[in-house]
Amino acid sequence: MSTEILESQIAEAPAVVQPETYLNFTSGILSWLLTKDHKRIGILYLVSVTVMFFIGGFAISVARLNLMTPEGSLIPADTYNRLFTLHGVIMVFFFLVPVVPAALGNFVLPLMIGAKDLALPRINLLSWYLYIIGACWTLYAMIAGGIDTGWTFYTPYSSQASHYDIVPTMIGVVIAGFSSLFTGLNFVVTVHWMRAPGLTWFRLPIFVWTLYATSIIFLLAVPVLAMALILVVVERVTHIGIFDPALGGDPLLFQHLFWFYSHPAVYIMILPGMGIVSEIIPCFARKKLYGYTFVAYSSMGIAALAFLVWAHHMFVAGISVYAALVFSSLSFLVAVPSAIKVFNWTATLYKGSISFATPMLFALGFVALFTIGGLTGLFLATLGMDIHVHDTYFVIAHFHFIMVGGMVMAYMGGLHYWWPKMTGRMYSQWWSRMSALIIFFGFFLTFLPQFVLGYNGMPRRYHSYPPEFQVWNVLSTAGASILAVGYVLPLGYLLLSLRYGKRAGPNPWRATGLEWQTPSPPPKDNFEETPIVVRDPYQYHLEKAQNEL
Amino acid sequence: MSSDDTLLKADERHMLDHSILVRHRLEEQYENLEHQYHAATTAMWVFLATEVMFFGAIFLALAVYHHMYTDAFEKGSEKLEWIIGGTNTIVLLLSSFTIVLAVHYSKLGANKQTAWFLATTAALGLLFLVFKGIEYYLDYKEFLIPGWRFNPQEWVDKEHLSPDQVPHVQLFLVFYWVMTLIHALHVTLGIVAVLIVMTLAFRRHFSPVYYTPVEVLALYWHFVDIVWIFLLPMLYLQGTHTHIGF
Ligand code: HEM
Ligand SMILES: [Cu+2]
Numbered sequence: 001m002s003t004e005i006l007e008s009q010i011a012e013a014p015a016v017v018q019p020e021t022y023l024n025f026t027s028g029i030l031s032w033l034l035t036k037d038h039k040r041i042g043i044l045y046l047v048s049v050t051v052m053f054f055i056g057g058f059a060i061s062v063a064r065l066n067l068m069t070p071e072g073s074l075i076p077a078d079t080y081n082r083l084f085t086l087h088g089v090i091m092v093f094f095f096l097v098p099v100v101p102a103a104l105g106n107f108v109l110p111l112m113i114g115a116k117d118l119a120l121p122r123i124n125l126l127s128w129y130l131y132i133i134g135a136c137w138t139l140y141a142m143i144a145g146g147i148d149t150g151w152t153f154y155t156p157y158s159s160q161a162s163h164y165d166i167v168p169t170m171i172g173v174v175i176a177g178f179s180s181l182f183t184g185l186n187f188v189v190t191v192h193w194m195r196a197p198g199l200t201w202f203r204l205p206i207f208v209w210t211l212y213a214t215s216i217i218f219l220l221a222v223p224v225l226a227m228a229l230i231l232v233v234v235e236r237v238t239h240i241g242i243f244d245p246a247l248g249g250d251p252l253l254f255q256h257l258f259w260f261y262s263h264p265a266v267y268i269m270i271l272p273g274m275g276i277v278s279e280i281i282p283c284f285a286r287k288k289l290y291g292y293t294f295v296a297y298s299s300m301g302i303a304a305l306a307f308l309v310w311a312h313h314m315f316v317a318g319i320s321v322y323a324a325l326v327f328s329s330l331s332f333l334v335a336v337p338s339a340i341k342v343f344n345w346t347a348t349l350y351k352g353s354i355s356f357a358t359p360m361l362f363a364l365g366f367v368a369l370f371t372i373g374g375l376t377g378l379f380l381a382t383l384g385m386d387i388h389v390h391d392t393y394f395v396i397a398h399f400h401f402i403m404v405g406g407m408v409m410a411y412m413g414g415l416h417y418w419w420p421k422m423t424g425r426m427y428s429q430w431w432s433r434m435s436a437l438i439i440f441f442g443f444f445l446t447f448l449p450q451f452v453l454g455y456n457g458m459p460r461r462y463h464s465y466p467p468e469f470q471v472w473n474v475l476s477t478a479g480a481s482i483l484a485v486g487y488v489l490p491l492g493y494l495l496l497s498l499r500y501g502k503r504a505g506p507n508p509w510r511a512t513g514l515e516w517q518t519p520s521p522p523p524k525d526n527f528e529e530t531p532i533v534v535r536d537p538y539q540y541h542l543e544k545a546q547n548e549l
Numbered sequence: 550m551s552s553d554d555t556l557l558k559a560d561e562r563h564m565l566d567h568s569i570l571v572r573h574r575l576e577e578q579y580e581n582l583e584h585q586y587h588a589a590t591t592a593m594w595v596f597l598a599t600e601v602m603f604f605g606a607i608f609l610a611l612a613v614y615h616h617m618y619t620d621a622f623e624k625g626s627e628k629l630e631w632i633i634g635g636t637n638t639i640v641l642l643l644s645s646f647t648i649v650l651a652v653h654y655s656k657l658g659a660n661k662q663t664a665w666f667l668a669t670t671a672a673l674g675l676l677f678l679v680f681k682g683i684e685y686y687l688d689y690k691e692f693l694i695p696g697w698r699f700n701p702q703e704w705v706d707k708e709h710l711s712p713d714q715v716p717h718v719q720l721f722l723v724f725y726w727v728m729t730l731i732h733a734l735h736v737t738l739g740i741v742a743v744l745i746v747m748t749l750a751f752r753r754h755f756s757p758v759y760y761t762p763v764e765v766l767a768l769y770w771h772f773v774d775i776v777w778i779f780l781l782p783m784l785y786l787q788g789t790h791t792h793i794g795f
Contacts, residue, residue: 117578119588181599188595193588194578219595223603231610231727238696240723241716242610248716253613257606 042107088151114196138172184218210275273410285352369405394454425501445479
């Protein structure tokens with residue numbers, strides 16, 4: 001059945017023909033909880049990470065409100081510590097890491113490569129259950145008991161001084177880690193073996209490349225984190241000093257193992273975002289992606305370099321100057337593949353016929369904020385500068401520009417880009433553009449002041465501060481309130497679109513990817529017939545040439 | 550499906566009705582059995598790469614502390630039952646051999662032999678666990694359980710360590726217990742998997758066109774053996790072992 005026929009059927013006889021889609025081929029709660037369909041599992045993830053996002057966001061809103069006044073009189077210091085830890089753990093391990101690969105990636109990756117499903121559907125379902133078990137367990141531990149170490153679990157604080165529920169929280173994080181690991185395993189096998197005929201490696205969409213690179217990071221980094229956390233648990237249970245210096249252990253070893261995971265993990269939190277942006281920009285600029293092979297290779301380059309720079313988090317922790325020198329220099333290298341991407345996006349935009357649809361607004365926001373975040377990363381990689389701003393709000397601002405300004409923006413872009421594919425409905429263009437703008441300005445107002453605060457010496461993780469910092473803190477809190485509005489809005493218009501939205505049709509953006517060549521929402525097996533790929537991706541210029549003829 | 554036909558020609562066709570076989574053994578997301586085979590083995594190889602990183606992290610930590618506290622670590626190592634550790638190495642190597650034979654016979658479609666060699670493999674795995682259990686019991690009797698059953702004074706008196714070195718012995722023992730327990734957990738899971746595949750073989754599940762589970766399982770089993778081969782020198786064979794204790 002060709003897609004045009006399907007479209008006209010819907011337009012002319014809406015009540016009669018209800019095409020079978022992945023949403024309605026079976027029904028009932030169990031058909032969802034036991035599904036092996038990648039699209040349904042993607043939706044399950046989407047719902048669960050959204051819940052986690054709002055829990056993590058709520059925790060930090062309270063903490064941010066507390067910082068309106070220098071004395072921090074809203075909540076006790078102990079509560080403050082537990083709230084920012086809750087925020088960090090949830091946002092990093094349960095939102096940023098899984099959100100794009102597991103929610104969006106799960107849904108679109110097989111569609112983008114013309115496959116019926118992921119290679120290992122049962123393992124895919126297992127990943128989701130691991131995620132849910134890890135999330136519930138961690139949430140319970142952190143709300144019932146609470147921990148106050150920050151999301152980095154630094155020893156010896158986490159191994160001796162800190163009270164509450166450290167062990168269960170860590171176990172929850174390890175379980176969620178295995179969920180990501182299995183997702184990564186699934187993606188690698190899928191990209192290797194499930195591509196449609198004709199879809200060679202260098203015809204893969206960039207989003208697929210970045211998911212592939214991300215998966216490799218998952219596979220090599222998660223086990224190291226798991227082992228490090230297991231050792232902390234053993235230490236707490238046996239009281240033998242593995243990392244605790246008072247008992248003969250070495251706290252630096254923990255930091256090495258931790259950052260060997262967590263530095264690459266920050267690229268888990270940005271690479272898929274870069275992939276989304278590389279889909280959106282060519283589509284809404286109606287141009288071929290400039291320098292496709294460079295963008296593809298730079299994804300793998302970032303993944304490789306990610307493993308070589310972990311100790312730039314330890315410049316002031318007691319590593320030797322020579323080590324610091326090496327890690328500082330290597331960190332600068334990471335800027336190269338990142339910059340390649342920014343240049344290529346810019347070149348793609350150049351002389352394009354740009355339309356500012358919602359996904360494009362988010363993508364452009366991403367490019368701006370990621371660039372600022374990346375450049376300030378270079379500040380931090382500079383030894384002298386890092387000693388000045390280490391563990392201050394400067395660092396907070398830097399990584400929020402990357403993770404929130406970058407990854408969350410890209411995720412919103414991706415969500416708005418593929419929403420019509422996932423649900424078959426369009427959402428309100430006006431409201432969604434408003435939310436993109438609100439998020440962008442709210443973000444700036446929240447995090448720009450934090451660069452100033454950090455540069456002037458306000459340390460992170462403090463619940464009160466000297467009065468001279470108040471102005472900037474009030475600005476930041478005001479920004480955070482605007483940001484919150486921007487994040488809640490989509491919840492409204494996206495849900496409304498499910499009922500009142502216009503039918504999207506198979507390809508509302510006139511995009512070239514394979515995922516747009518099947519009905520929206522897609523049927524259970526994705527394609528009526530396995531597509532055969534004869535062209536490179538992003539051939540938007542061909543369409544233009546055709547129109548001109 | 551044409552490529553199935555070519556696969557069939559590649560090996561002897563016997564009385565099995567292949568079209569039924571293909572229908573039952575092929576998951577719907579794959580084109581044909583060969584395709585499914587490649588995906589499954591790739592998945593296992595990739596999984597093993599993650600296992601390398603998992604064990605690698607703790608091997609690294611052990612190496613770092615061995616470097617820092619060489620004396621205490623070697624004293625600790627000499628207390629371990631290296632004869633049991635060595636015997637267990639041989640047991641695992643034998644099991645690797647038998648699982649290779651199981652793979653060989655499964656490729657011929659000889660389900661009976663496959664099943665029996667898998668049974669032998671599981672039995673050897675079990676033997677490994679029994680020896681390991683005996684060893685843990687001896688460790689218990691010798692006060693080698695850090696933080697719980699451990700006698701610091703004895704290490705000062707008999708082994709001539711200084712009191713501030715004794716925590717390092719405990720640290721070594723933590724590594725010994727964590728690493729061997731995680732390894733034993735891997736063996737246990739392996740045995741369960743071998744028994745499942747063995748049941749399939751007894752039910753005549755495998756044939757020249759379909760032996761993927763046996764092959765994938767064997768990859769895992771070999772990996773677990775290799776980890777042990779690294780554990781043996783890193784844990785048991787440090788130090789001089791001039792006074793053999795059993
Ligand atoms: C590309 C995405 C990036 C993400 C997601 C990211 C994320 C983060 C995070 C989460 C932290 C905070 C660690 C903590 O809690 O202490 C951080 C700190 C840091 N980042 Fe980034 N970062 C990125 C890019 C970069 C780049 C490109 C560089 C260097 C060229 C860099 C250099 C640093 C350094 C040196 C620190 C440590 C600061 C300190 O502890 O004093 N980052 N980053
Ligand atoms: Cu880093």
